[in-house]
Amino acid sequence: MSESLTALVIDDDEQIRKLLRVILEQEHYRALESDCGWHGLSEIALRRPDVVLLDLGLPDMDGLIVLKRLRQWSHVPVLILSVRDGSEDKVGALDAGADDYVTKPFEATELLARLRAIQRRTPSATENAHFEAGHLTIDFSSHIVKVQGREVKLTATEYALLKTLALQAGKIVTHKQLLQEVWGPNAVEHSQYLRVYMMHLRKKIELPDDPERLLRTESGFGYRLIVPPSRY
Amino acid sequence: MQSEMTGGSITARHKSSVGATPPIEYVAAVYFTALVTGAALALEALVGYVAVALLYLLLVVALGMKLHRGPALLVAACSGLIWDFFFIPTRFSLHIVKIDDLMMLAMFFVVAMAMGHLTSRLRLKELAERRREQRTAALYELVQQAGLASDLDSGLRAAIQLTETLFGVRATLLLRGPDHTLAAETHSAGSFPLDEKEYKVAAWAFHHRMPAGKFTDNRPEAAATHLPLQARSAVMGVLSVHPPPGTIFGLAERELLEAFAVLIGTILEKDHLLQGLRQAEILQVSERLQGVLLQSVSHELKTPLSAVQAGFDALGKEIGGAERSQTVVRAIQQGLRRLHRVINNLLDMSRIESGVMKPRLDWCDVGELIRTALRLAADGVREHVVTIEADKNLPIVKIDQALLEQSLCNLLLNAASNSQSGTKISIRARFADHRLILSVLDEGKGIPEMDLPRIFHTFYRGDGAAPGGTGLGLAIVDGFVRAHGGTVTAANRQPRGAEIVITLPVETLAPDMVEKFA
Numbered sequence: 001m002s003e004s005l006t007a008l009v010i011d012d013d014e015q016i017r018k019l020l021r022v023i024l025e026q027e028h029y030r031a032l033e034s035d036c037g038w039h040g041l042s043e044i045a046l047r048r049p050d051v052v053l054l055d056l057g058l059p060d061m062d063g064l065i066v067l068k069r070l071r072q073w074s075h076v077p078v079l080i081l082s083v084r085d086g087s088e089d090k091v092g093a094l095d096a097g098a099d100d101y102v103t104k105p106f107e108a109t110e111l112l113a114r115l116r117a118i119q120r121r122t123p124s125a126t127e128n129a130h131f132e133a134g135h136l137t138i139d140f141s142s143h144i145v146k147v148q149g150r151e152v153k154l155t156a157t158e159y160a161l162l163k164t165l166a167l168q169a170g171k172i173v174t175h176k177q178l179l180q181e182v183w184g185p186n187a188v189e190h191s192q193y194l195r196v197y198m199m200h201l202r203k204k205i206e207l208p209d210d211p212e213r214l215l216r217t218e219s220g221f222g223y224r225l226i227v228p229p230s231r232y
Numbered sequence: 233m234q235s236e237m238t239g240g241s242i243t244a245r246h247k248s249s250v251g252a253t254p255p256i257e258y259v260a261a262v263y264f265t266a267l268v269t270g271a272a273l274a275l276e277a278l279v280g281y282v283a284v285a286l287l288y289l290l291l292v293v294a295l296g297m298k299l300h301r302g303p304a305l306l307v308a309a310c311s312g313l314i315w316d317f318f319f320i321p322t323r324f325s326l327h328i329v330k331i332d333d334l335m336m337l338a339m340f341f342v343v344a345m346a347m348g349h350l351t352s353r354l355r356l357k358e359l360a361e362r363r364r365e366q367r368t369a370a371l372y373e374l375v376q377q378a379g380l381a382s383d384l385d386s387g388l389r390a391a392i393q394l395t396e397t398l399f400g401v402r403a404t405l406l407l408r409g410p411d412h413t414l415a416a417e418t419h420s421a422g423s424f425p426l427d428e429k430e431y432k433v434a435a436w437a438f439h440h441r442m443p444a445g446k447f448t449d450n451r452p453e454a455a456a457t458h459l460p461l462q463a464r465s466a467v468m469g470v471l472s473v474h475p476p477p478g479t480i481f482g483l484a485e486r487e488l489l490e491a492f493a494v495l496i497g498t499i500l501e502k503d504h505l506l507q508g509l510r511q512a513e514i515l516q517v518s519e520r521l522q523g524v525l526l527q528s529v530s531h532e533l534k535t536p537l538s539a540v541q542a543g544f545d546a547l548g549k550e551i552g553g554a555e556r557s558q559t560v561v562r563a564i565q566q567g568l569r570r571l572h573r574v575i576n577n578l579l580d581m582s583r584i585e586s587g588v589m590k591p592r593l594d595w596c597d598v599g600e601l602i603r604t605a606l607r608l609a610a611d612g613v614r615e616h617v618v619t620i621e622a623d624k625n626l627p628i629v630k631i632d633q634a635l636l637e638q639s640l641c642n643l644l645l646n647a648a649s650n651s652q653s654g655t656k657i658s659i660r661a662r663f664a665d666h667r668l669i670l671s672v673l674d675e676g677k678g679i680p681e682m683d684l685p686r687i688f689h690t691f692y693r694g695d696g697a698a699p700g701g702t703g704l705g706l707a708i709v710d711g712f713v714r715a716h717g718g719t720v721t722a723a724n725r726q727p728r729g730a731e732i733v734i735t736l737p738v739e740t741l742a743p744d745m746v747e748k749f750a
Contacts, residue, residue: 013535019542026549057531083534084527087592087634104538105572108545192595192741195628199597217604219634220592 005119008032008049010040010066011081012059016104020053023108037061041069044076051119054098056082056089064096071097077118081106087220094174094221101172117170117227131166134228136205136214138166147205157182158201161194165215165225174222198223257303264295265310272319281319285336288315292340296347304351308344312337367488370398374495384503389421391496396423399473399489405461406434407469407500414438414470424474426456434458434470441467443490447481457481459490461497468500522586526579533575541568569611577704580638581690584711591632591715595741598626598661598668601633605640606659612645615653622661627740629668635712636670636734639720642705643672643732650730651676666740667718671733678724687722709734 007029009020014035021031032049034040037058044052052070056063067078080093080101090101099118102111131138137146143159145152154162160182165173175194179187187193198215206214216224268291272284288311296304316326320333328334374394381387388405395403404422409415414435418425426434433451437444437458445454456474460467471493475481481489548561583589602620606613640659647657655675662669679687686692688710693703706720709732713720718736725731 013539015539016535016542019539019546022546023542023549026546083531083538085530104534105541105568106538108542108549192628195595195597196741199599199628202600213603213607216607217600217633219604219637220594220632 004028004030005050006030006032006047007051007053007115008034008040008043008047009053010034010037010043010058010063011053011055012036012057013055016055023112027112035059037063037066040066044070044074049076051115052076052078053081053115054078056080056084056093064093067093067096067098079111079115079118081111090218091174091176091221094172095176099171114170120170131169133166133169133225134214135207138162145205147207152204154201154204157197158204161197161201162205162225165223169225169227172218172222172224178223253300253302257299258306261295261299261303261307262310264291265307265314268311269314269318272315276319281315281321282336284319285315288312289340289343292344293347296344297351299351301345301348301352304344304348305341308340312340315340363484367484367491370394370488371491371495374492378496379499379502384500385421387499388419388496391492391499392421392423395471395473395489395492399475399485400479401473401475403471403473405469405471405496406431406438408438408467412466418472419469422472426472430454430456430458430472434472438467438470443486445472446475447486457489459493461493461500463494463497463501465501468497468504471496519586519588522588526582526586526588529582530575530579533579534572537568537572537575541565541572544568577708580708581704581711584708584715585690589635589711589715591635591712593630593632593739595628596631596633596636597628598622598663598670601631601637602640602659602661602670604633605637605644608637608641609644609648613648613657616648616651617654617656618644618659619656620659620661622659623663626661626663626668629663629736629738629740631668631716631736631738632712635715636736639709639712639734640670640672642709643734646705646732647672647674647676647730650674663740666737668736668738669733670736671731673725673729673731675729678728678730679722681724684722684724688720706732 005028007024009017009024009031011017011020011033012035017033017035021033024031029051032043032047034043037060040052040054040058043049054063054066058066063080063082067080070076070078077099078097080090080098081104082089082093082101083104084090085103093101100114102114129139129141131140135148137149138144139146140163145154145159145162161178164178164181173181175191176188179190179194182197183190183193202213202215214226216226218224268287272287275287276284292304292308292311295307299307313326316328316333316337317324320328320330322329328337374391377390377394378387381390392403392405395401402424404424404426405419406426407415407419416431430445433445433454433456436451437460440450441460441462442448442450443457443459444450445456445458446452447457456472459471459473461469461471471489473489544561544564548558548565551557551561599622602622606618606620644657644659651657651674657675658671658673660669660671660673683692688706690707691703692706710720713734713736716736718734720732720734722730722732
């Protein structure tokens with residue numbers, strides 16, 4: 001990585017901040033630290049980091065509120081790093097605009113991979129007509145989807161679903177976001193649509209015996225299209 | 233009409249005024265007829281015998297309004313005969329010459345009959361009115377005394393007292409217990425105990441939600457009448473009344489008594505619901521406390537663990553390629569992962585035991601569930617051959633996917649730790665009779681027969697179990713599955729190995745739904 005990216009760590013635990021700094025600097029990030037929500041918000045405004053690692057349990061205000069305030073004026077990628085592992089917490093944070101969610105204790109390699117995924121600028125289908133992840137290729141201009149070089153016929157909805165996931169490859173897309181994107185705002189309560197279509201989509205694009213699944217389930221809240229490491 | 237009137241008494245106190253014709257009315261009939269006859273004899277010389285007949289007619293009308301039909305007819309008959317015998321020419325004989333005298337005589341009877349009819353109708357109306365009024369008054373009194381009492385026991389005591397004074401009976405109550413069965417002992421407010429035979433009749437009334445015992449169609453040979461305390465949602469107990477010998481309960485009394493039973497049932501239900509509400513409030517507060525406590529314990533345990541893990545991850549990278557140091561770092565990282573799992577298990581177990589655990593049901597693809605569980609278990613089952621045998625047409629089911637993934641993952645880890653590496657572990661999934669059945673089968677040494685009932689107990693560890701387990705894995709599976717209303721069972725396989733089966737009642741997505749969107 002030639003250019004040096006800036007990462008802001010907002011966490012009240014000093015040890016964690018120090019260690020994250022070491023881990024980030026090993027990956028050539030420039031690390032900034034904040035120990036509370038207010039300071040964190042002003043740091044984001046002043047220093048404009050490229051990515052934010054946000055803890056939810058902050059002393060002055062809940063991390064979720066920090067996130068909501070932040071989202072009113074900034075699109076900076078935010079990764080939540082919290083000990084809270086309930087799916088309510090995760091869904092809440094993701095639907096409030098977080099880009100990903102990692103629970104503590106975390107593994108450094110996993111954390112770094114997620115960071116890379118969220119700070120990749122979301123390409124629009126028009127400017128990036130071709131998508132590739134492992135055995136799967138998508139041509140957005142001609143709507144052609146190929147698995148291991150062979151074309152697969154997808155229905156319009158299946159294609160819309162796959163496209164939504166592919167455009168945010170590597171990131172979690174929550175059920176709500178998917179339903180809203182593919183079926184429209186009135187469908188957000190109908191998670192059964194999603195299950196049925198995902199089931200069909202998997203049958204068409206996943207290899208039957210591949211243990212590394214392309215469409216990974218984030219239990220209770222969303223899906224993630226996995227991009228195999230070769231892409232980095 | 234007469235029979236309706238005899239059934240009309242509402243309470244013992246009012247019986248005389250509205251019951252069967254009392255003999256006093258006949259005496260009165262004779263007395264007034266004699267009185268008028270005296271007057272007639274005195275007046276006849278002045279007005280003539282026809283005007284006397286009008287005097288008698290007046291008597292028939294007047295008494296007809298007051299007396300029952302029997303005495304009224306007696307008055308008519310007496311008046312007719314006396315007038316005929318003493319006043320119509322050819323006196324002192326019943327012989328009638330003139331046709332108009334005969335008509336007048338007939339008129340006595342017609343008027344008497346008509347008056348009797350009108351009077352009895354009037355009386356019935358009056359009676360019904362009074363009955364309604366009494367009924368309303370009685371029920372109002374019951375609500376006042378029992379329903380608005382400060383505590384349930386004094387309310388019930390008031391209800392029993394009211395029943396006893398109003399109906400002239402002895403009364404007692406059997407209440408529904410907390411386990412929704414009929415209490416074995418009568419309530420302390422009751423004034424007589426039930427013997428075994430009567431208790432059986434009361435229990436019958438409770439279970440069949442119908443009155444039983446004396447004066448009813450069910451078990452009329454019993455000594456007491458037993459009425460179920462039927463409230464809106466359930467039968468809250470039984471009201472038993474013991475009438476003194478010789479009493480007969482009429483329709484109205486039975487109706488009022490049944491209304492009493494319903495009202496007492498409603499009062500009990502109100503109290504029951506109120507208590508439930510209070511308990512739910514307490515529970516909610518304590519659950520919130522538990523939740524907060526668990527969250528902070530979780531935070532305090534995991535934060536330092538995160539620091540240690542992040543530290544070693546960073547250190548591993550710093551050290552670089554030095555093989556021996558890398559081995560050490562990897563060993564530490566593995567240990568940390570295990571510690572992490574143990575902490576998670578302990579927290580899960582506390583959640584289960586504190587009752588904070590509530591499944592969040594959502595639609596789920598079972599195939600997806602199995603694969604995710606397999607991914608969670610990844611390292612643990614790496615040295616085994618895992619096969620998935622799932623039915624082709626498994627429906628989309630409503631479950632808490634995260635909890636079941638964890639359960640299935642625990643079963644996989646359990647199977648792996650109880651069998652040799654290289655052996656097969658199978659995951660089976662099928663759907664039958666509205667139930668999702670997930671099983672994990674291994675080819676290990678199996679479970680000792682005597683331990684089969686205990687393996688889901690907290691902290692149970694099999695003899696010679698692989699080190700590193702906490703004895704919580706299966707207990708957590710049990711807790712999670714129970715939270716779903718399902719069951720988990722274990723059995724040994726032939727010739728070797730164990731099989732653990734999760735059975736869950738599930739809601740499924742209608743097949744046409746799947747078709748429609750496919």
